[in-house]
């Protein structure tokens with residue numbers, strides 16, 4: 109049945125999903141299912157229910173990817189997320205700032221990302237998945253040691269929209285605990301900041317209330333090159349570089365599947381943007 113699911117997903121051209129030719133329901137499969145569900149106006153559960161299965165056999169034309177939380181650009185004509193969150197867009201000496209963010213890690217790719225960032229004296233923000241932190245506590249420590257920001261991206265990459273308060277508390281609280289456990293003595297007041305990036309960028313009003321009650325700030329992004337779909341290294345770096353502006357928040361991935369293209373694209377992005385005198389800062393909300 110899972111192999112048939114792979115075939116159906118692969119036959120939906122605009123998903124960009126390649127049939128992996130095995131019978132595992134991987135994180136990548138789940139993401140493709142979520143992307144498909146969003147495109148069909150279904151609840152993005154990541155689980156193949158009857159409606160999803162039927163539409164996979166005979167899909168409707170894709171809806172534009174919904175942005176359930178208003179993007180900063182739509183809000184009062186703001187420049188981008190940085191302005192909305194009161195983040196600086198230029199350094200004091202006048203260099204434009206880019207905020208690189210990495211979701212779904214840590215993973216076996218995180219060290220390569222950290223090495224590249226270090227080469228450019230770049231700081232970034234990692235929105236980590238709790239169960240990944242439990243698998244890769246050393247990588248989490250390396251992120252903190254190198255002075256990056258760590259944010260919360262749920263425990264197992266569940267959609268936070270439409271879930272109960274209990275489930276929400278589990279997703280966020282269990283991830284907090286995983287971070288504290290992994291960080292150990294590196295855990296400080298400053299790096300315990302409560303930044304939440306909901307998986308798939310999805311949160312409904314209820315989830316936003318729960319997040320606020322826990323003292324979390326929601327941090328989305330401006331530029332999404334969809335690197336997790338592996339469109340090619342060049343496509344990822346080109347997309348980022350052609351959508352850059354001072355204060356831009358860029359979404360990339362250091363987990364959730366094969367991140368080889370993301371790492372290679374990051375090398376290009378760092379090199380090109382540092383040639384344009386960009387400074388790479390981590391997110392620290394005022």
Ligand SMILES: [Zn+2]
Nearest residue numbers: 211212307308
């Ligand atoms: Zn994610």
